[in-house]
Amino acid sequence: MSAPKTGTPRVRADRDVCIGAGLCVMTAEEVFDQDDDGLVVLVTPDPAPETETAVRKAVRNCPSGALSLAEG
Amino acid sequence: MSTVPVLPLHMRRDGFGPAAELSAGRDAEGVIRIDTMFGAEAWLVTRFEDVRTVLSHPELYSNALVPPFRPSSASRAGEEEAAEIRAGNLIGSDPPEHTRLRRMLTPEFTVRRMRRLEPRIREIVDEHLDAMEKSGPPADLVTDFALPVPSLVICELLGVPYSDRAGFQETSRRMLDVSLPPEERAAADVQARRYIAELTAAMHDDPGEDLLGMLIREHGDDLTTAELAGIGSLLLIAGHETTSNMLALGTLALMEHPGQLALLRDEPDRMEAAIEELLRWLSIVHTGMFKVTTTEVRLGGRTIGPGELVICSLPAANRDPALVPDPEDLDLARGAIGHLAFGHGVHHCLGAPLARMEMRIAFPALLRRFPGLRLAGDPVYRSFSAVHGLSTMPVAW
Numbered sequence: 001m002s003a004p005k006t007g008t009p010r011v012r013a014d015r016d017v018c019i020g021a022g023l024c025v026m027t028a029e030e031v032f033d034q035d036d037d038g039l040v041v042l043v044t045p046d047p048a049p050e051t052e053t054a055v056r057k058a059v060r061n062c063p064s065g066a067l068s069l070a071e072g
Numbered sequence: 073m074s075t076v077p078v079l080p081l082h083m084r085r086d087g088f089g090p091a092a093e094l095s096a097g098r099d100a101e102g103v104i105r106i107d108t109m110f111g112a113e114a115w116l117v118t119r120f121e122d123v124r125t126v127l128s129h130p131e132l133y134s135n136a137l138v139p140p141f142r143p144s145s146a147s148r149a150g151e152e153e154a155a156e157i158r159a160g161n162l163i164g165s166d167p168p169e170h171t172r173l174r175r176m177l178t179p180e181f182t183v184r185r186m187r188r189l190e191p192r193i194r195e196i197v198d199e200h201l202d203a204m205e206k207s208g209p210p211a212d213l214v215t216d217f218a219l220p221v222p223s224l225v226i227c228e229l230l231g232v233p234y235s236d237r238a239g240f241q242e243t244s245r246r247m248l249d250v251s252l253p254p255e256e257r258a259a260a261d262v263q264a265r266r267y268i269a270e271l272t273a274a275m276h277d278d279p280g281e282d283l284l285g286m287l288i289r290e291h292g293d294d295l296t297t298a299e300l301a302g303i304g305s306l307l308l309i310a311g312h313e314t315t316s317n318m319l320a321l322g323t324l325a326l327m328e329h330p331g332q333l334a335l336l337r338d339e340p341d342r343m344e345a346a347i348e349e350l351l352r353w354l355s356i357v358h359t360g361m362f363k364v365t366t367t368e369v370r371l372g373g374r375t376i377g378p379g380e381l382v383i384c385s386l387p388a389a390n391r392d393p394a395l396v397p398d399p400e401d402l403d404l405a406r407g408a409i410g411h412l413a414f415g416h417g418v419h420h421c422l423g424a425p426l427a428r429m430e431m432r433i434a435f436p437a438l439l440r441r442f443p444g445l446r447l448a449g450d451p452v453y454r455s456f457s458a459v460h461g462l463s464t465m466p467v468a469w
């Protein structure tokens with residue numbers, strides 16, 4: 001596994017909690033996708049630094065609370 | 073007997089936005105004690121962060137504990153009716169029951185699935201614009217465009233014959249009309265469910281490719297007929313009573329901001345942000361479902377006991393200065409996801425990707441077709457409806 005790039009926290013997605021609203025896909029398509037069931041899949045758990053703002057937005061706006069960041 | 077009911081605080085509007093007394097209550101108190109229309113008292117939650125908190129915690133604020141339409145008599149017929157109204161009621165259930173139902177539906181509303189619907193939605197929009205152009209001006213933007221377009225889309229998505237629309241449009245209007253007696257609204261609910269139950273009964277031998285057909289094929293064994301009817305009727309009502317009001321009210325809002333409208337017409341790339349700002353600013357759903365506390369909670373500096381009714385004001389929360397600066401201004405350029413117009417938490421609008429797609433197609437097409445679109449009479453608000461909107465909007469071009 002590659003080491004996380006400095007400063008960009010790792011993303012976690014809890015598929016048991018996900019309701020498939022798809023807001024994360026709309027917000028950061030490079031990082032989040034939906035499978036055929038509509039549930040979240042991570043394109044990558046280590047988002048590129050330039051996507052950090054979008055990823056933070058996606059985590060904050062996730063309606064079901066399925067997304068989190070491993071800070072620090 | 074025919075006294076006009078007083079509109080409760082959580083449904084009051086000044087034009088597009090929440091009534092001044094509602095905004096004032098948010099700024100002064102946040103969580104406000106109010107009277108509902110059916111005599112009970114409730115806590116009205118009005119601040120952005122507090123509303124997010126309530127919607128994020130279904131284990132503390134239950135949708136399932138709220139009796140549907142509060143049937144006034146505890147008669148046997150009333151109880152049977154209440155049970156029928158509960159079955160398959162996605163929006164009136166809590167996890168884990170809610171999760172079970174919602175998981176059956178999410179595959180049908182993914183961002184990718186919606187993109188597949190795009191060409192057909194374009195066709196439906198264009199057909200209605202053609203018809204308006206041919207028979208007008210004038211036209212009624214509500215009945216000629218804003219209502220039929222999403223209505224036809226949801227019918228095709230579900231597999232409901234559009235030719236039956238006179239019946240179900242009237243039924244859903246009655247379900248949402250809070251000036252009617254609760255028994256009458258409950259009867260409309262039962263009627264809507266029976267309509268879908270008959271429809272799906274006829275589908276069982278040869279379920280089609282539409283959403284109801286999919287539910288029968290893939291979940292026929294886990295869903296009772298009553299549950300299937302509940303899901304179908306909720307989608308049918310939610311599908312045409314919401315986007316349609318956004319299209320009509322949104323167009324009216326744009327007309328009242330001609331500078332921003334001109335920018336939008338010239339630079340269609342601005343549309344996505346504009347739609348998010350219109351969603352926030354209009355917040356057409358006044359409250360979402362009422363909730364009942366399951367235990368003692370602390371909210372907005374108050375302590376609320378178990379078993380209390382809690383109502384979230386979406387327009388008040390979406391115009392909270394804690395969300396955006398100058399929240400009373402419509403500023404199409406700043407629109408972004410993060411508002412509460414589609415709710416939040418596990419009940420976040422299932423149809424949001426569909427509604428966004430419909431608006432992204434319908435607004436630009438309308439503005440392009442009729443560059444000189446203007447009011448040709450007074451638009452009329454539907455003030456006693458659970459969804460804010462217009463009953464008529466005369467236009468010319």
Ligand code: HEM
Binds near residue numbers: 307418
């Ligand atoms: C712009 C249009 C729309 C708006 C503003 C809107 C708004 C909302 C809101 C605020 C909620 C949450 C209610 C609550 O928490 O009690 C909701 C839920 C829901 N909406 Fe929408 N909606 C729209 C369009 C649609 C469409 C087109 C459909 C049909 C497919 C739909 C289907 C639903 C369903 C089924 C739920 C319940 C979800 C659940 O309980 O898990 N909505 N909507």
